[in-house]
Amino acid sequence: xxxxxxxxxxxxxxxxxxxxxxxxxxxxxxxxxxxxxxxxxxxxxxxxxxxxxxxxxxxxxxxxxxxxxxxxxxxxxxxxxxxxxxxxxxxxxxxxxxxxxxxxxxxxxxxxxxxxxxxxxxxxxxxxxxxxxxxxxxxxxxxxxxxxxxxxxxxxxxxxxxxxxxxxxxxxxxxxxxxxxxxxxxxxxxxxxxxxxxxxxxxxxxxxxxxxxxxxxxxxxxxxxxxxxxxxxxxxxxxxxxxxxxxxxxxxxxxxxxxxxxxxxxxxxxxxxxxxxxxxxxxxxxxxxxxxxxxxxxxxxxxxxxxxxxxxxxxxxxxxxxxxxxx
Numbered sequence: 001x002x003x004x005x006x007x008x009x010x011x012x013x014x015x016x017x018x019x020x021x022x023x024x025x026x027x028x029x030x031x032x033x034x035x036x037x038x039x040x041x042x043x044x045x046x047x048x049x050x051x052x053x054x055x056x057x058x059x060x061x062x063x064x065x066x067x068x069x070x071x072x073x074x075x076x077x078x079x080x081x082x083x084x085x086x087x088x089x090x091x092x093x094x095x096x097x098x099x100x101x102x103x104x105x106x107x108x109x110x111x112x113x114x115x116x117x118x119x120x121x122x123x124x125x126x127x128x129x130x131x132x133x134x135x136x137x138x139x140x141x142x143x144x145x146x147x148x149x150x151x152x153x154x155x156x157x158x159x160x161x162x163x164x165x166x167x168x169x170x171x172x173x174x175x176x177x178x179x180x181x182x183x184x185x186x187x188x189x190x191x192x193x194x195x196x197x198x199x200x201x202x203x204x205x206x207x208x209x210x211x212x213x214x215x216x217x218x219x220x221x222x223x224x225x226x227x228x229x230x231x232x233x234x235x236x237x238x239x240x241x242x243x244x245x246x247x248x249x250x251x252x253x254x255x256x257x258x259x260x261x262x263x264x265x266x267x268x269x270x271x272x273x274x275x276x277x278x279x280x281x282x283x284x285x286x287x288x289x290x291x292x293x294x295x296x297x298x299x300x301x302x303x304x305x306x307x308x309x310x311x312x313x314x315x316x317x318x319x320x321x322x323x324x325x326x327x
Contacts, residue, residue, distance in 0.1 A: 016049065016102070017049050017050060017051055017100045017101040017102070018048045018049045018050060018101060018102055018103065018122070019043070019048050019049075019050040019051075019101045019102070019103050019104075019105060019118065019122060020050070020051050020052075020053060020099035020100060020101030020103070020104045020105070020177075021039060021050065021051070021052045021053070021104075021105045021106075021107065021115075021118075022053050022055065022092060022095035022096065022099060022104060022105070022106045022107075023035070023052060023053070023054050023055065023095075023106075023107060023108070023109050024055045024057055024088050024091030024092055024095065024106075024108070024109070025054060025055065025056060025057065025059065025063060025091075025108075025109035026056075026057045026058065026059055026063075026085065027059045027060060027061045027063060028059070028061075028063055028109040028110060029059075029061045029062040029063045029066055031109055031110055031111050032054070032063060032066045032067065032070070032109060033066060033070070034111060035109060035111055035115075036052065036070050036074075036077065038111075038115045039052055039115045039118075040074075041115075042115045042116060042118055042119070043118075046118075046119050048118075048119075048122070050076060050101065051076045051077070051078060051099070051100060051101060052076065052077050052078065053078045053079070053080065053095045053098050053099060054067045054070075054077070054078070054079045054080070054109075055079075055080045055082075055091040055092070055094055055095045056079065056080065056081040056082060057082050057085050057086060057087065057088070057090070057091045058082045058083070058084045058085030058086065064079070064081050064325070067079040067081075078098065079325070079326070080094050080095065080098065080325075080326055081325040081326070082094075087187075087188065087190075088190045089185045089186055089187055089188060089189050089190040090186070092106060092185050092190050092193075093184065093185040093186060096180035096181065096183075096185070099177065099180065101177060102126070102176075102177055103121075103122050103125045103126060103174055103175070103176065103177065104174070104175045104176075104177055104179075104180050105118055105121060105122075105172075105173070105174050105175075106171060106172065106173050106174075106175075107171055107172045108171035108172070112212055113135070113171055113172040113210070113212075114172075114210065114211045116211070117135065117172060117208070117210045117211065118174075120208060121133050121135075121172075121173075121174035121208060122174065124174065124206055124208065125174050125175070125176055128206070129204060130176075130204045130205065130206040131175070131176050131179050131197065131202035131203070131204040131205060132173065132174070132175050132176070132179055132193075132194060132197050132202060132204070132205045132206070133173065133174040133175075133205075133206045133207065133208055134165050134167065134168065134170055134173050134194055134205070134206070134207050134208075135167065135170040135171075135172035135173060135207075135208055135209075135210035136165070136166045136167045136170060136207050136208065136209050136210060137167055137170055137210060137212035138166070138209045138212075139212060150167070150169060153168070153169070153191070154166060154167060154168055154169075157192065157195065161192075161194075161195045161198065163194050163195060163198055163205055164207075165194060165205070165207050166207065167207075168191060168192060168193075168194055168195075169190075169191045170210070172210050173193070175197075176202075179197055179200075179202050182200055183196050183197055183200050183202075184196075187237070189237075248305055248308030249305040249306070249308065251305070252301045252302065252304045252305030252308060253301075253302060253305045255301050256297075256298045256299070256300070256301030256302040256304075256305065257298070257302075258298075259294050259297050259298035259301060260294065260295055260298025260299065260301075260302075261298075262294045262298075263290075263291045263292065263293070263294025263295035263296075263297075263298060264291075264294075264295065266287055266288075266290060266291030266294065267288070267291040267292070267295070270282045270285065270287060270288055270291065
């Protein structure tokens with residue numbers, strides 16, 4: 001009996017993986033072989049056990065065929081292929097669901113993130129006890145149309161979240177496995193994963209200056225002015241959801257109460273003037289209409305709060321994506 005138990009422990013040790021690397025990608029056929037070889041070289045050099053999970057976010061080039069070939073050649077290469085393009089957040093969330101490593105590293109597939117950073121990121125998680133380490137591309141090789149909005153968003157996110165990071169959106173990050181298994185990334189929230197992690201209770205967040213390289217193949221998938229418009233909305237959404245996502249009535253109910261109470265006081269004052277001081281034509285006063293509007297808006301906030309409570313308590317899974325193939 002003891003021998004069988006010992007064999008089970010030995011098998012668990014063999015299955016244990018030090019590092020899982022999650023690589024979301026879209027049309028990166030030229031970069032994938034070089035990136036995989038670079039990661040493999042670093043892992044072997046430092047004696048890590050590892051896996052790489054490539055998440056093909058609906059590529060229309062030969063990316064998936066390259067991933068399939070790498071999977072055939074190497075047992076620690078895994079792949080997820082979406083039926084269509086869902087976005088980086090969906091790719092990361094699906095990758096997080098599949099990982100087995102104690103430390104999870106995310107990086108972009110365009111060779112601008114260096115796998116040489118992995119050993120130090122691993123050390124910061126395992127030895128320094130951090131929950132999350134975000135890369136900081138102190139010297140960037142990006143167009144000005146990307147760097148200026150990024151600086152603005154970083155400044156706004158620091159102010160609103162209280163997390164002192166220079167580069168929230170850096171694709172190169174490291175996490176404890178427990179973090180990625182307990183957070184949910186959806187919509188366009190991949191830019192604010194440190195904020196999501198903090199509100200989930202993972203407050204040990206660090207930063208590391210990382211080397212940023214110029215793009216070697218293809219072109220950036222940066223969304224230009226579209227991303228500039230979405231950024232502030234994403235930030236407001238994540239702050240609101242973090243604070244009130246599980247208790248929306250606390251926001252809508254409080255706001256509705258204050259507005260309704262204001263309307264009630266206004267109308268009570270006007271009623272006093274009409275009844276006790278016989279002031280004529282109360283209904284012609286702008287203050288009368290302000291009181292009515294406050295009561296209506298306050299009621300609407302209450303109804304919104306009740307509906308939001310129903311939705312939050314009966315919320316179907318948001319991260320449901322059609323996966324075409326899984327390696």
